[in-house]
Amino acid sequence: MIRSSAASGSFTEPPKKSLGQNFLHERGVVDKIVLAIDPKPGDRLVEIGPGQGAMTFPLLDRHGSLTAIEFDRDLLTPLTAQAAAHGALTLVHANVLDVDLTALADGTPIRLVGNLPYNLSSPILFHALAHAASIVDMHFMLQKEVVERMAAGPGSKVYGRLSVMLQAYCDVTALFVVGPGAFRPPPKVDSAVVRLVPRAPERIGIIDPKRFADIVRAAFGQRRKTLRNALGGTMDAEAITAAGIDPQQRAEQLSVADFVRLANHTATP
Template sequence: MSRRPAPAHDADGFRREAKKHLGQNFLHERGVIDKIVLAIDPRPGDRIVEIGPGQGALTLPLLDRLGALTAIEFDRDLLVPLAAAARAHGALTLLNADVLDVDFDALAGDTPIRLVGNLPYNLSSPILFHALAHAAAIVDMHFMLQKEVVERMAAAPGSKVYGRLSVMLQAYCAVTPLFTVPPGAFRPAPKVESAVVRLRPRPPTQVGIVDPAGFAQLVRAAFGQRRKTLRNALAGVADGAMIEAAGLRPDARAEQLSVADFIRLANLRAAA
């Protein structure tokens, strides 16, 4: 007697199989979910936008606390079962979109938003830079990412993992790693550990960057070839005299500079 094939969907209408090409790993561990919600600490009146709600592991407890939230989901197959699951918890507004196409400024309007999400590993850096471009419309961000990425985000100068991501994020945000999440908290289990991180955008007056585009260009060039000295890495961007005028050594390497060093050099260049 032949076995019946396992049903493709569970009792709630969600597909049992995650889509690998979308980097889907669905959070299911209740203790981890509760810990994330506690870290977010949603308050009445908060406007929370969730990136990649998946099967609603975070969405539903957040709805229980807030009564309403917006979620951005790319996978059309998740929309109907997620909307159905949310009805008993609150008002869920679902946007079927690629998050990189979403204008967070327009979404926020006059009320800044709070971003949360379990970000797909293959898109984490582009999503972080996209959020950074809309930092003025964002109160804070709580993201779950690959642990290795969180370590890069929070790295200090001199660290092997200190680089462009570290400088760009720390220039505009306070970056606080919160806790590690084991692979078994997800279905399917990824091959690496994850971590939850909090980002709080700094007020523009605290950032002090005169030309954001010029700053980004300088940081990208400095870390483009890590083994090169600043004099060589920044050729065509900032000469040796300008590097020295910023109080830096032209023979230093990018990973030796603090975030404040990069800002000072970029502002000197912008004023030239």
């Protein structure tokens, strides 16, 4: 049941620490995000965690319609009330991790946007990845450190499982950094906006997604070890060599294409 304080249609509830809420309020940052998204007629926009509407209302002004997934019941009434002056807002009251994004798309690929709660950013990214075939692109605000990991290349200290899994299925581009002062309350870390564009199936080339995920997980699970040792229970040294990879290398030395080659070498179509 919506609390009476929200029923008036105004945002009177303070940000909830338990939900990882840091509401974006700086209009200059919002304008940069909307410009980066650049919605076109016919686009299906879906926002994850609209909060108090900092991105929602400008996107509605620009595009006219938007679907938003919001978990906090106290925000539903004020979002609905204030959105009426901007455009057509469809609210889905749910945890995004429970939302079937493919079913939501219903045959028309969606464009995902959102200022993601930092404590759930990785689960949300992997959830979106599972529905990548129904997604045109994604523009997310995340902790800067996470964006750096997402976009990192081989040899980087922050290159890891997240980097490989996302880059295997998407083109990842870090766009710009956002300081703590753009939020209420200000987080203790810098944030950044990132764009992810799912790749066409022919550009992915992974025969068995589960096999690929298992190899990447095992390789980075013991990243200080050589592939010979880290993949001991998954691939032996002979199979690694046969895939064209030196078993004495470590996970952070391999490109995404190298991991695809490793997985495909022993995959069952």
